[in-house]
Amino acid sequence: MTPPIFDHPSLVVFDHPLIRHKLTHLRDETTGHRAFRANMAQIAGLMVYEVTRSFMSETFEVRTPMTVTSGSRVRGEITVVPVLRAGLGMIDGILEIMPEARVGHLGLARDEATLQPKAYLNKLPRDLDTGPVILVDPMLATGGSASVAVRMLRDAGASDLRMICLVAAPEGVERMRADHPDVTVYTAALDERLNEQGYIMPGLGDAGDRLFGTT
Numbered sequence: 357m358t359p360p361i362f363d364h365p366s367l368v369v370f371d372h373p374l375i376r377h378k379l380t381h382l383r384d385e386t387t388g389h390r391a392f393r394a395n396m397a398q399i400a401g402l403m404v405y406e407v408t409r410s411f412m413s414e415t416f417e418v419r420t421p422m423t424v425t426s427g428s429r430v431r432g433e434i435t436v437v438p439v440l441r442a443g444l445g446m447i448d449g450i451l452e453i454m455p456e457a458r459v460g461h462l463g464l465a466r467d468e469a470t471l472q473p474k475a476y477l478n479k480l481p482r483d484l485d486t487g488p489v490i491l492v493d494p495m496l497a498t499g500g501s502a503s504v505a506v507r508m509l510r511d512a513g514a515s516d517l518r519m520i521c522l523v524a525a526p527e528g529v530e531r532m533r534a535d536h537p538d539v540t541v542y543t544a545a546l547d548e549r550l551n552e553q554g555y556i557m558p559g560l561g562d563a564g565d566r567l568f569g570t571t
C-alpha cells in the first residue's frame with residue numbers, strides 16, 4: 357500500500373489508486389445503493405489495515421510444532437463504533453479484517469436547520485479503556501457529530517481513540533483538531549469546503565440516504 361500522506365500529526369489522508377477509484381464510484385450520482393454499499397465497505401476494509409498500525413501490541417510465548425518462540429498480539433479488546441446511520445456502511449469491511457472486534461453503536465442525527473447533532477442511541481461495550489477504539493463515520497462535515505461522538509466515547513471510558521472517515525471537509529478537520537487534538541482522523545479524501553446547507557463539496561451527497569436507498 358502506498359503510504360498515506362501525513363499532512364498533520366492528527367490527520368492522515370490516504371493516497372491510494374484503489375481507494376480513489378472506489379471513492380469515485382461513491383461520488384458518482386448514478387451509483388445505486390447496492391454498489392454504493394459494496395464500495396463503501398471495501399474502502400473501509402482497505403483503510404483499516406493502515407489505521408490499525410497505531411494499535412499497541414504485546415508479546416507472549418507461543419509454541420510452534422518445533423519450539424517455543426515469541427508471538428505478538430494486539431493489546432486489549434478492539435472496539436469499533438459506527439455512528440448511525442451512515443457509519444454502518446463501513447462496518448462489514450472493517451469486520452472482515454478484524455472479525456474479533458466488538459461493535460458499539462452511537463446514534464446521532466444532524467438537525468438540518470441548525471446542523472447540530474442530536475444523540476438518540478448510546479450502546480457501548482463496558483471497559484472501553486482496555487483497548488483501542490475506532491470511531492467510524494464516512495462524513496466529517498462541520499465536525500459536530502464526530503466531536504460529540506468522541507465526547508460520548510470518552511465519557512464511556514475510551515482513551516486510545518482514532519476516527520476513520522471517507523470524506524472530510526476542512527471545517528470538520530479543524531473542529532476535531534480544536535476539540536480533540538489527540539484523536540487522529542484518517543480519511544480517504546479531504547474535500548474543498550462545506551456549502552450553505554452544511555454539505556461537503558464536491559462530496560458524495562447524503563451518505564446515509566445513498567447507503568440505505570432513502571433518497
Ligand code: PRP
Pocket residue numbers: 439440441442443464465466467471473493494495496497498499500501502528554562563564565
Ligand atoms: C451525517 C454523517 C455524519 C454527519 C456529519 O449523518 O453520517 O454523522 O452527518 O455531519 P457533521 O460533521 O456536520 O456533524 P446524519 O446526521 O445525516 O445522519 P444519517 O447518517 O442517519 O443520515
Ligand code: URA
Pocket residue numbers: 442495497554555556557559560561562563564
Ligand atoms: N452528511 C452527509 O451525509 N453528507 C454531507 O455532505 C454532510 C453531512
